[in-house]
Amino acid sequence: MKEGPDISQIGALIGDPARANMLTALMGGQALTATELAGVAGITLQTASSHLSKLETGGLIAQRKQGRHRYFALADDAVGLMLENIMGFAANRGHMRTRPGPKDPALRKARVCYNHLAGDFGVRMLDRLVGDGDVTLDGGDAALTPSGETRIAAIGIDLAALKAQRRPVCRTCLDWSERRSHLAGSLGEALLALFIADGWAKREKDSRAIRFTAEGERRFMALFP
Amino acid sequence: MKEGPDISQIGALIGDPARANMLTALMGGQALTATELAGVAGITLQTASSHLSKLETGGLIAQRKQGRHRYFALADDAVGLMLENIMGFAANRGHMRTRPGPKDPALRKARVCYNHLAGDFGVRMLDRLVGDGDVTLDGGDAALTPSGETRIAAIGIDLAALKAQRRPVCRTCLDWSERRSHLAGSLGEALLALFIADGWAKREKDSRAIRFTAEGERRFMALFP
């Protein structure tokens, strides 16, 4: 026995409630300071610092120093994909944090998944792109077809800039609430950023929820009917 | 905060080395007794029993009584998919169990992923089916096209029987060694079972590795060139 990767180290990192809360908060996509993360986990700064260093050596998060602040964020997309995957399983087995709160429907409708759009809206968008032949799927990978490139460029995304990066442009990510995939990768990130920059939607304070304005929702539905 | 599913419970279950070893062993797909699982985890029967009851109430495994034996197995496909996903991440971050052993190449070539074929062979098979237009992908879901149904039936799979079941016929599963998807679902299970029943391949003892005979490999390559 003793073959293959060791999942217990990753599991142990996620297994502590304080660390799990921090990771869930970081799934919101914004980099947070140690003090903020201590707040969401409900622990003191010292304890949080200890947790954060463990998460960092485990490769789950990365920090960026900026002045006297240290901003922590998920290490990369892969962490977000894995966490969303586990969330899907947990939701499936009834491992919910508490009773479903009032924010639950909003989360299921539209939320941030690390850096891209998830929930009903996110799934709908990918469904439409695939259905129209603009995106092809190949396992966890995805790719834009020529017609898709035209469509995305028409929306106002600078595709050349995305392709210049090393990370994949298109990826799929399993949605925990819809149990279907939505669009991740640098394109997924750019699309969400565009929706927010154009005022179609904005992030709720201290939550992963995304709220579309009436006008924004109308335009979104027009783009992905 | 405190929104969405709680990943810490799942993480804690996977986070203990003994339990992680048991789950990895069960990824081999065969149901094992408490005594056997205690062996792979390197602990006594009493301790193993305690771990197993935790895994069961957590929804990760299920037991089947048979005479004076109790056979434990992963609860369902979803558990296998999640574990393989975490393994992929762990391998990616260098969380390996030990140094890569002699069995490592064999595992990467072909192995069992709960109940279906994984590794290079598994990925190749799905690639071919998708490339030939026999399987279409849609996020984590997949579906057979009419031409695919003909092809699968020609191989000798009773598709009607698979469709009669409630579980999905086609699913994709992210492969930890190849970092691409292979075919899961009842069709993935049926195909592996067929390869073994026809003597093309057989399971290695006490390992997830699958060894193809020379003749079996030739036939497999002819089917999925």
Place this chain on the structure above:
DNA sequence: TTCATACTTCGATGATAGCCGAAGCATTCA
């Protein structure tokens, strides 16, 4: 320089949980 903020490190404490020995059920076999 002095003070304040942001965070880390050290040290001590306490609770959790893994672990095993022993005893208790349940099933099968002789």
Place this chain on the structure above:
DNA sequence: TGAATGCTTCGGCTATCATCGAAGTATGAA
């Protein structure tokens, strides 16, 4: 019926680790 096997439950031990107070380091502001 008695003995053996397979597994669970109980009780106590121990080690780990999360936690926080206190002290230390680093950056920025006054």
